[in-house]
Amino acid sequence: MSTAAPAEVQAAAAGDSLGAVLRTRWEALKGGDVGSLPVIVGIIAITAYFTTKTPIFFTSVNFVNLIGQMAGVTVIAVGIVFVLLIGEIDLSVGYVSGLASVTVAEFQLAGSSHNYPGLVAIALAILLGAGIGAVQGSIIAFLGVPSFVVTLAGLLICQGMIIEVLGTTGVIGITDTQVNDVSNYILSKNTGWIVAIVFTALLAFASLGAYVSRRRAGLPTGNLIITVARVVFYGGLAFAVVAVCNHTRGVPLVGLVVLFVVVLFSYLAGRTTFGRHVYAVGGNAEAARRAGINVKLIRILCFVISGSMAGLGGIIFASRINGVDLTVGGGTILLDSISAAVIGGVSLFGGRGRVSGALFGGLIIGMISNGTDLVGSADWVKYITTGLILLAAVTLDTVARRRQAAAGR
Template identity: 40%
Template sequence: MTQLSQESAVDPTASSQAADAVDERLIQNVTLADALRSFVNRVRGGELGMLPVVVGLIVIAIVFQTLQPTFLSSRNLVSITQFAAPVGVISLGIVLVLLLGEIDLSVGSVSGFAAASMAVLIVDKGVSPWLALIVGILVGSVIGLVYAMLFTRVGVPSFVFSLAGLLAFQGALLYVLGTQGTIVLPQDSGLRAFAREKFLTDTQAYVLVALVVVLFVGSQLLTARRRKAAGLTPGSGVLLGIKAVALAIGLGYLTYYMGIARGWSYLPVLFALLVVVMDILLRRTTWGRHVFAVGGNVEAARRAGIRVQGIYVSVFVLCSSFAALGGILLAGQLTSVSQASGTTDTNLTAIAAAVIGGTSLFGGRGSAYSAMLGIVVLQSIQSGLNLMNVDSSIRFIVTGAVLLLAVTIDSVSRKARSSSGRG
């Protein structure tokens, strides 16, 4: 044995201490200086994470607030969060697919077809709105299952079958709507009220903020306990306290400021809940670790015993299900389903949001929060340009430029990670 192995045999904690000291995946920041040093090292090594999109949001806020002083008004922020949520739900599914290094170009068409299926069941067939909603989501799930079978059993590339799906489900949308063209959802359907009119009361909003802070602290304490049980540094309680206080103050003030207008709508709260749930599943479950493993290196994942086909099936089903749910929520927000549902810029916006939010096109890197940050960036740009009465053509140009910048940053950071040995 080597000298290190001999030392480890004598001292059972030596190996864990060594790992804690040298493996960056295990190192726990103990002080603010440690946290800052770790952050700088990650950035130098190309681990930018969500830094570019956060900086981008700050720049967008400063520029539009300077040009149009109503941009950061509580009324406009409420509008941004409310209109960003439905497409953000669709983008959440795109994040999952991109983590595997694949793509789904049909999420817009699937969202429109699922919404049309739901609307026909409610208006023409008299089906209960909530049962019709479930059926609409199941339509998306079945589509995702078919995609997964084409990919895993037949070997059709995701680009090809999703491009075919984009065209096919646009046609299916037109077929389902028939000569009606547009179906207006009943006012008593419940979906319209949920997507447009339901807002949290002040008490509910502050209770939700308190719950978020408690869950954050609880998750951090659980992580510290697990690290301690493994013989690793549990982390600093002071640093955790600072983070918890900052989170409470930030969310509390934002809730107060949003409450000046109408407060938090049910729609963005649902979107945020879905993001948090998916983040937990991706970061803290075996399934989530397997998703990242398959996206990083599918052959290595297969040799490690991971059921690769099962991962692909679950991700494609989730992606299409989120697309269906997002389309249904968008229909409730617009109060109707038409031949244009999901066929305008919904598809590209959802994909662009995932990429702009920090999910890598190369697979294996990203976060559920990418969908939230990315769609907020795009919706902020759209809102700011609308306030300035800028033509829609400029909005498309700006969105394209932002998307190109995001992909460029991803490519550059990927090269930096390779050169620094981070993969």
């Protein structure tokens, strides 16, 4: 099975002293476990480069725009993370998101026989994505068909269904306020501060609660200073984001949606039995099966998550432009979503990575797209830059795995 583990588990096993934790982290770094360091360095470098090219890039107005630009890809990338963790791939997410976009637009269509409230249309679109994921996952798990082939077929089927639905009109406008608010609603400034306070309080409660419960059970707790520092850092980051957004209109609702998705699935992957089973299946499926894990069910559920997040991503894309057309789900959505997960540190070989990597990877993809548009670069610059970063991320992952194997990690 995989030796990968969430950061808090590794820290707990390292010992209680700060020195022991730092020594363990240094040894892991020498062994090839670089964690989020390359992503953080990349974000800083990209920010510095585009700031020198245009003063607009490092402004609160552009930061709010960036949140909206990266939201759809980031949400889809969260689902991709789970598929990659079990050593599979999902090539259908682009057009699954497109079909979900068409679904939410169709089910809110005024004057039709299926004009449902916006929230119902949103739920139906997400359920459609989950259903597609369940079908694809079942074929992969029970029949043993490679995920590459199954999801490639799913891509083509979903693309055909989009053409069939939109063939007569080509465009469906979205007029429902609830649907359009997903990407376009801005929280009031006071609400933004409340969100930051609640997030920090919940993070502190969860972190310190885990520390106390492990201490009472006689389990390794890790260093309390690091636990507090983590809460202070992420809480401070939340307040900083709200402060920047409040310099202009306020925090976009879609940013809150992304935060909720990342936190929810980070908890699912890092703090639940299901999450441990996902890592185990990705590390060694046969060993996981012999340990009593229902490998087929884990695979199906991971594809359900991927389909659901593709559905939610499609809703975000449709809401952003207030409609859908025949190009929905196409373009670079698929490649950007997979790239975001891989650039964020999720291994293509399975068993290693964190859900938060999708957020960092989505941020890098969004920053490149946003920055090249602001400086007026041609599209080929955007594609080549993204491709080079993706190649670097996969190369780093390959080299890191070899070093970790050599170090016996």
